[in-house]
Amino acid sequence: MRLALWQGTSPAADIDTACAEAEAALTAASALGAAALVLPEIWLPGYNQPNIPARALPLDSPPLRRLAAAARHHSTALVTGYAERDGDRLYNSAACFGPDGALLCNYRKVQLYGPREQALFTAGDRLPIFRIGEETVAILICYDVEFAPHVKSIADRGATVILCPTANMLPFTHVADHAVPAMAANHGLAIAYANYCGTEGDLTYTGRSTIAGPHGEILARAGETPALLVADLPRRDPARLSTQSADLKVL
Structure with a gap:
């Protein structure tokens, strides 16, 4: 699978700009043969925008x-x-829309980060997996991917790729x-971690x-400015894959 992700600045509640930027990134990713493109966390309307309840979308x-x-x-x-x-x-x-435009998955973040997220959002309660082409795929959002039990659950059910929108901030x-690389290695799957750059409010x-x-x-890594990353996932080598999940002793 060839994967792409877009690292951009927040659209700052300008939904038309957010969609137009996503369309431009899709145009480029498609031209480069990517099977999927990942955008950052809460791309619509922007992660750290005020009045999220009024801006939320069905x-x-x-x-x-x-x-x-x-x-x-x-x-x-x-x-x-x-x-x-x-x-x-x-x-x-x-939300993940397939190459035919159909909804493949609507994932709700399980691990809400900090008091702001916990005050705004209801936590999700499922870790679904689905298919894109020949790969078994899951979505995690930002803080989710830092929890090994969630990554293990997904990997144990056959996932080979995690698509991860994020809003990771300093420090x-x-x-x-x-x-992220350690989670990928420890559980034998690829992770596409799509972040913002720049500033948004106090972040x-x-x-x-x-x-x-x-x-x-590390197949591809952006710096601190807008970037489109595209990378081919290598064939998984059984001799190099971690056996942690099978070897784990529960004490």
């Missing part, structure tokens, strides 16, 4: 339908983070540099979006 909203149509037009799967409204509840969600540079994002392979190798 899954069937026009902006998400627009992105589904773009995925179909480019025959490229798309994962976008968004603030989801479902009745009276808000979720920190990520937590260790997550992209060390935690400065680390950038450093990363595509890590199943043996812990």
